[in-house]
Amino acid sequence: MSEPLLSVEGLEKHFPVTKGLLQRQVAAVKAVDGISFDVVKGETLGLVGESGCGKTTTGRLITRLIEPTGGKILFEGNDITHMSQGRMRPLRRDVQMIFQDPYSSLNPRHTVGAIVGAPFRIQGIKTEHGTKKAVQDILELVGLNPEHYNRYPHEFSGGQRQRIGIARTLALKPKLIIADEPVSALDVSIQAQVVNLLEDLQGELDLTYLVIAHDLSVVRHISDRVAVMYLGKIVELADRKSLYESPMHPYTNALLSAVPIPDPKGRAQRERIRLQGDVPSPLNPPPACRFHTRCWKAQEICKTVEPPLETLATGHQVACHFPENAPTTPEPAVTTA
Amino acid sequence: MVTYIIRRLIWSVVMLSIVSIITFAIFFLVPRLAGATSEDLAARYVGRTASAEQVKVAAEKLGFNDPLVVQYGRFAKGIVVGADYDYGPGVERCPAPCFGYSFLTRLPVWPDLLDRLPVTISLALGAAVIWVIAGVATGVLSALKRGSFFDRAAMSIALAGVSMPIFFTGMVSLVLFSYGLKITVAGGTYTPFLTNPATWAYDLLLPWITLAFLYAAGYARLTRAGMLETMNEDYIRTARAKGLRERTVVVKHGLRGALTPILTIFGLDLGLLLGGAVLTESTYSLPGIGKYAIDAIGRQDLPQVMGVTLVAAFFVVVANLVVDLLYAVVDPRVRLV
Amino acid sequence: MSFLELKDLRVHFPTDDGLVKSVDGLSFALERGKTLGIVGESGSGKSVTSLGILGLHKGGRAKLGGEIWLDGEELVGASAEHVRTLRGKKMAMIFQDPLSAMHPFYTVGSQIVEAYRIHNDVSKKVARKHAIDMLGRVGIPQPDRRVDSYPHEFSGGMRQRAMIAMALSCDPELLIADEPTTALDVTVQAQILDLMRDLQRDFNAALIIITHDLGVVAELADDILVMYGGKCIEYGTAEDIFERPEHPYTWGLLGSMPRLDRDRTERLLPIKGSPPSLINVPAGCAFHPRCTFEDRTGGKASTEVPQLVETEGGHLVRCHLPRDTRRSIWETEIKPSLEAS
Numbered sequence A: 001m002s003e004p005l006l007s008v009e010g011l012e013k014h015f016p017v018t019k020g021l022l023q024r025q026v027a028a029v030k031a032v033d034g035i036s037f038d039v040v041k042g043e044t045l046g047l048v049g050e051s052g053c054g055k056t057t058t059g060r061l062i063t064r065l066i067e068p069t070g071g072k073i074l075f076e077g078n079d080i081t082h083m084s085q086g087r088m089r090p091l092r093r094d095v096q097m098i099f100q101d102p103y104s105s106l107n108p109r110h111t112v113g114a115i116v117g118a119p120f121r122i123q124g125i126k127t128e129h130g131t132k133k134a135v136q137d138i139l140e141l142v143g144l145n146p147e148h149y150n151r152y153p154h155e156f157s158g159g160q161r162q163r164i165g166i167a168r169t170l171a172l173k174p175k176l177i178i179a180d181e182p183v184s185a186l187d188v189s190i191q192a193q194v195v196n197l198l199e200d201l202q203g204e205l206d207l208t209y210l211v212i213a214h215d216l217s218v219v220r221h222i223s224d225r226v227a228v229m230y231l232g233k234i235v236e237l238a239d240r241k242s243l244y245e246s247p248m249h250p251y252t253n254a255l256l257s258a259v260p261i262p263d264p265k266g267r268a269q270r271e272r273i274r275l276q277g278d279v280p281s282p283l284n285p286p287p288a289c290r291f292h293t294r295c296w297k298a299q300e301i302c303k304t305v306e307p308p309l310e311t312l313a314t315g316h317q318v319a320c321h322f323p324e325n326a327p328t329t330p331e332p333a334v335t336t337a
Numbered sequence B: 001m002v003t004y005i006i007r008r009l010i011w012s013v014v015m016l017s018i019v020s021i022i023t024f025a026i027f028f029l030v031p032r033l034a035g036a037t038s039e040d041l042a043a044r045y046v047g048r049t050a051s052a053e054q055v056k057v058a059a060e061k062l063g064f065n066d067p068l069v070v071q072y073g074r075f076a077k078g079i080v081v082g083a084d085y086d087y088g089p090g091v092e093r094c095p096a097p098c099f100g101y102s103f104l105t106r107l108p109v110w111p112d113l114l115d116r117l118p119v120t121i122s123l124a125l126g127a128a129v130i131w132v133i134a135g136v137a138t139g140v141l142s143a144l145k146r147g148s149f150f151d152r153a154a155m156s157i158a159l160a161g162v163s164m165p166i167f168f169t170g171m172v173s174l175v176l177f178s179y180g181l182k183i184t185v186a187g188g189t190y191t192p193f194l195t196n197p198a199t200w201a202y203d204l205l206l207p208w209i210t211l212a213f214l215y216a217a218g219y220a221r222l223t224r225a226g227m228l229e230t231m232n233e234d235y236i237r238t239a240r241a242k243g244l245r246e247r248t249v250v251v252k253h254g255l256r257g258a259l260t261p262i263l264t265i266f267g268l269d270l271g272l273l274l275g276g277a278v279l280t281e282s283t284y285s286l287p288g289i290g291k292y293a294i295d296a297i298g299r300q301d302l303p304q305v306m307g308v309t310l311v312a313a314f315f316v317v318v319a320n321l322v323v324d325l326l327y328a329v330v331d332p333r334v335r336l337v
Numbered sequence C: 001m002s003f004l005e006l007k008d009l010r011v012h013f014p015t016d017d018g019l020v021k022s023v024d025g026l027s028f029a030l031e032r033g034k035t036l037g038i039v040g041e042s043g044s045g046k047s048v049t050s051l052g053i054l055g056l057h058k059g060g061r062a063k064l065g066g067e068i069w070l071d072g073e074e075l076v077g078a079s080a081e082h083v084r085t086l087r088g089k090k091m092a093m094i095f096q097d098p099l100s101a102m103h104p105f106y107t108v109g110s111q112i113v114e115a116y117r118i119h120n121d122v123s124k125k126v127a128r129k130h131a132i133d134m135l136g137r138v139g140i141p142q143p144d145r146r147v148d149s150y151p152h153e154f155s156g157g158m159r160q161r162a163m164i165a166m167a168l169s170c171d172p173e174l175l176i177a178d179e180p181t182t183a184l185d186v187t188v189q190a191q192i193l194d195l196m197r198d199l200q201r202d203f204n205a206a207l208i209i210i211t212h213d214l215g216v217v218a219e220l221a222d223d224i225l226v227m228y229g230g231k232c233i234e235y236g237t238a239e240d241i242f243e244r245p246e247h248p249y250t251w252g253l254l255g256s257m258p259r260l261d262r263d264r265t266e267r268l269l270p271i272k273g274s275p276p277s278l279i280n281v282p283a284g285c286a287f288h289p290r291c292t293f294e295d296r297t298g299g300k301a302s303t304e305v306p307q308l309v310e311t312e313g314g315h316l317v318r319c320h321l322p323r324d325t326r327r328s329i330w331e332t333e334i335k336p337s338l339e340a341s
């Protein structure tokens, strides 16, 4: 495979928690706690996990909307982790974000033309036939009518607004798009339109995506590789096929098994794994394997030794002492100390 | 919860110190910046008849030549342990809490204020009871019958109420109730509650109504807006779905939710009023703190003005504290802080 | 007569922009112990229907028409006060967002106690005991302690459990759950769906589950009603809807949805356009501007409202296409494209 476009190494974001009279820092919300992955040019990496496990924070770290507390972010081989805002500016064109809520992410007082054209103005870019023409081309690209140029966001439906949001991110021909729950606020029939649009654009414009979503079926549909997060850590990372067909981490298994299946005939026989309770607070994550409080395979070792993220099959990384579906001949790298 | 209370308490003490510093600065620093000498300041204390020599001695003895910090220290100490004013010809004792000593009346300020406090408290509390009941009831009814004749009439009157100056409403009610209907006295008299509660109330009725009208108007508008918002909340739908009577839904669920912002405003309003309902007291010549302030300003009696200012600020800070603590009682979510 | 029967229910809201026909002629029947799933996209009239059954539109701006029969009693014409006494006791409801659906200033326990004491003349102590029992029953750990917690101290899943406890506190015979799991994570959603399934068996209540997620109805429902633009466009058993759907909109929903139980398809098959405004519902078949088969009905689609007709054994469809055409389109065009990888 080619060089990664984006490379994240040991990325960390600890939000301080302050308390008492002097607002001393007493603890930290470990929203993202040392995650590493690569995104290769032209691929789609999906990021899934339950609410609060750090998906959005990861996206915001990569776009440098918030400052990481540790780790490194490399974009096209350049370390951008602590790059100043001034030097980031050209990079801002290359990395764009699509937000979940198509209602609140568009300024209601600006026309579609102004919203989609804003990146041109902010970055001071001249286009061949003027900004208006460029914006109308983009509107057409995302399936909106170029005549919508002078209309306001409230005149559009949810799906159309999400298209406007996408048009805005495309204005500067980015290389990497981070989409945070791009379809979860949309109706089922509209979700499919937007998913197809994202796929078409990827082909036409040679885009790379990092798609954050909690809907495992949507993620399977659009991702080439998928990372599963639990309480600020990546617990499994694999290509789509192996992750969905032979998931190794117990958490991934539980997640998949919880998805309701639109097949009323099969519901009686289906074997289910049911997790107890909710995700623990990231303020006090369980020690060692963070999943051990809900894991049905947990043993003593899970409470004392943190399982490292290891490659157990080609391109399939898992952090678990007792993985499911593991290859029968385990990799010889097991320590014997 | 305990740290919350302690933090609020400490904050209040800090606020009070800041207020005393600012007050001090207004009365001692600002005149100096405007070019006044120590002698000019001392002249106010010993009276115009004193000779230049006497003034000079007084300035020295009263410490006007000391650095400002030392002067402030003495002033603050006076509040806690009392102070002796040695102005040359004699020494005047000002017992703790010494909020200043008037050389015009030859009396410490605090006992004077204490005398007048019952009047102001009677006026403020009585009016508060009326305006809260009238304002909240009108607001609730208006919200429930939104768009009705009652709503429109009540809101027009309320708009007039908040925009009319108090001496105008005061005059109108004076003419209406006292001279026209002859049901109240024209003001100017005050009977202590303990002497005769009935006369107490009778004497205060007109000032109460005048003051309450002004505030009730604002509270009606606030309550109406709050009720319109809370009655649209999901939990109101839940309350109805349980089968609760509409009256219980409105009062126990709707009003309770709408009351929190009203509580905040109420605390501040009451705090401000306890520092002297200046206009009402002077309109009806009631011997309260507000009247005292007006008279002091008229006489240019600086220690008295300063004393009133401090006491008024004290009430505001305490009211703030009480509101914050009540807030935590009313809204359990605040207790997390 | 069935336990619950809606006959031609209409709920219209007069607004400044025009008349919103949120529900426009809805009929169905439901027996005790059975589960009906109502599916449709946002704005199709699902919530308005459920609030209508509970009588919560009474006294509002809504104009109601048609009949609602609950256990032999007609509710549309009944007095608001009478319907109120049935609410919470005979019929109860669970809402989508359990955080905003509970009063933030009262403890979870006191809100359940309140619900119980409206319809049961018991002391606070007895009611509290009952609230603790109910919380335990819906799977909240240490119910005797958690009964005094405030809603914000609960996690999303626990809040929804508490809502269920509140709704079931008076042993209702009809339970309506409006998007009960939409705000929850998949793992918690699975727990709540299991809980509802178990409780329904214990209580033998009639259950209406409203959702936009076909997966959720497939897990629970015996019968399914698909709504579009305030009308039922297809009704049948869960098997009818998933195995032999006959309405183009239902096909569209199935094609829009990526499925984990099948091989991944190359492309999703969305429905074009977006759901209609209920003020200007398209003339004729409300779905026709978005329908791929509109041209096969010989122009009738945009002029004539199709009737809801039975195709076979209680399976109802509202579409001008002849039955055989629908079946052959499903078998030869739609079904294969959903399965192709």
Ligand SMILES: Nc1ncnc2c1ncn2[C@@H]1O[C@H](COP(=O)(O)OP(=O)(O)OP(=O)(O)O)[C@@H](O)[C@H]1O
Binding pocket: A015, A029, A030, A031, A049, A050, A051, A052, A053, A054, A055, A056, A057, A058, A214, A282
């Ligand atoms: N500014 C902040 N200060 C403190 N904690 C924060 C902050 N932002 C996020 N968190 C915490 O970090 C954790 C991860 O949050 P994040 O928004 O990344 O979750 P997520 O995986 O995107 O969840 P969802 O699926 O609900 O969107 C959460 O526990 C959240 O409460």
Ligand SMILES: Nc1ncnc2c1ncn2[C@@H]1O[C@H](COP(=O)(O)OP(=O)(O)O)[C@@H](O)[C@H]1O
Binding pocket: C013, C015, C020, C021, C022, C040, C041, C042, C043, C044, C045, C046, C047, C048, C049, C278
């Ligand atoms: N009080 C109301 N006034 C006017 N229109 C309403 C009112 N309540 C709901 N509607 C409209 O009725 C339609 C159906 O709403 P609803 O039943 O909530 O949809 P859903 O199927 O998403 O639950 C929507 O178009 C909505 O805007």
Ligand code: SF4
Binding pocket: A249, A250, A251, A289, A290, A291, A292, A293, A295, A296, A297, A298, A299, A302, A307, A319, A320, A321, A322, A323
């Ligand atoms: S390490 Fe142990 S507790 Fe953690 S997921 Fe694996 S088996 Fe479960």
Ligand code: SF4
Binding pocket: C247, C248, C249, C285, C286, C287, C288, C289, C291, C292, C293, C294, C297, C301, C306, C318, C319, C320, C321
């Ligand atoms: S009646 Fe016509 S337009 Fe409507 S669903 Fe059937 S085929 Fe489509």
Ligand SMILES: [Mg+2]
Binding pocket: A055, A056, A057, A180
């Ligand atoms: Mg998020």
Ligand SMILES: [Mg+2]
Binding pocket: C046, C047, C178, C179
């Ligand atoms: Mg709804």
